[in-house]
Amino acid sequence: MQLREMTENDLPQVLELQRELAFQDWNEKQFLSEIHASYAFCVICEDACGVVDSRSRLLGYAIFHLLGPDSELLSIATRQSVQRKGIGTLLLNAGLDKLTERDDQCFLEVRDGNTKARRFYEKHGFTLYNVRKKYYTDGEDAALYKYSKAETSSKQNSSAIESSQNGHDKP
Numbered sequence: 001m002q003l004r005e006m007t008e009n010d011l012p013q014v015l016e017l018q019r020e021l022a023f024q025d026w027n028e029k030q031f032l033s034e035i036h037a038s039y040a041f042c043v044i045c046e047d048a049c050g051v052v053d054s055r056s057r058l059l060g061y062a063i064f065h066l067l068g069p070d071s072e073l074l075s076i077a078t079r080q081s082v083q084r085k086g087i088g089t090l091l092l093n094a095g096l097d098k099l100t101e102r103d104d105q106c107f108l109e110v111r112d113g114n115t116k117a118r119r120f121y122e123k124h125g126f127t128l129y130n131v132r133k134k135y136y137t138d139g140e141d142a143a144l145y146k147y148s149k150a151e152t153s154s155k156q157n158s159s160a161i162e163s164s165q166n167g168h169d170k171p
């Protein structure tokens with residue numbers, strides 16, 4: 001399994017994955033403009049050893065806009081057959097690792113009813129900060145999430161302190 005930047009050659013597989021999951025409907029032109037945008041980070045995860053099925057070795061992809069202190073996660077998806085195996089986490093962390101300054105944040109919006117994705121984001125330190133009513137064309141609300149590098153590192157530090165203290169308390 002390997003992570004690498006998305007190229008134009010990956011687009012047939014990326015479009016196929018998007019169709020398989022039916023969670024958004026970007027066309028080829030939209031993906032192309034992301035690949036060529038200087039501020040975009042488009043990453044894929046693929047099975048480097050062989051094919052996942054007869055058509056594709058793509059396991060997932062993510063697209064971020066890295067915009068200084070306020071970055072954005074535009075899209076993330078993993079193949080249905082390999083979900084819940086940590087691939088989404090690898091892709092997400094590849095983007096979050098690019099937030100280098102303490103005050104950097106990453107924003108995203110997700111369908112209110114997309115519980116799977118919401119649990120995923122919450123597990124990785126994103127917090128809900130607003131709801132945009134009837135944001136999507138079918139009338140569904142958008143849940144707006146924010147990841148703050150400073151808050152996440154300070155939570156990680158305090159849980160590390162807590163677990164080391166718990167460790168000392170053990171008989």
Ligand SMILES: CC(C)(COP(=O)(O)OP(=O)(O)OC[C@H]1O[C@@H](n2cnc3c(N)ncnc32)[C@H](O)[C@@H]1OP(=O)(O)O)[C@@H](O)C(=O)NCCC(=O)NCCS
Binds near residue numbers: 079089115119120
């Ligand atoms: C959201 C998505 C990218 C997660 O990818 P993934 O490869 O399954 O992610 P991971 O295996 O790294 O999951 C990590 C955590 O996310 C949460 N999670 C993932 N799938 C979940 C589910 N079906 N139900 C509840 N929590 C879930 C869990 O906390 C999980 O940790 P755990 O398995 O230890 O409990 C994937 O489900 C997906 O592609 N969904 C369809 C596309 C989509 O909706 N994208 C987001 C909108 S842009």
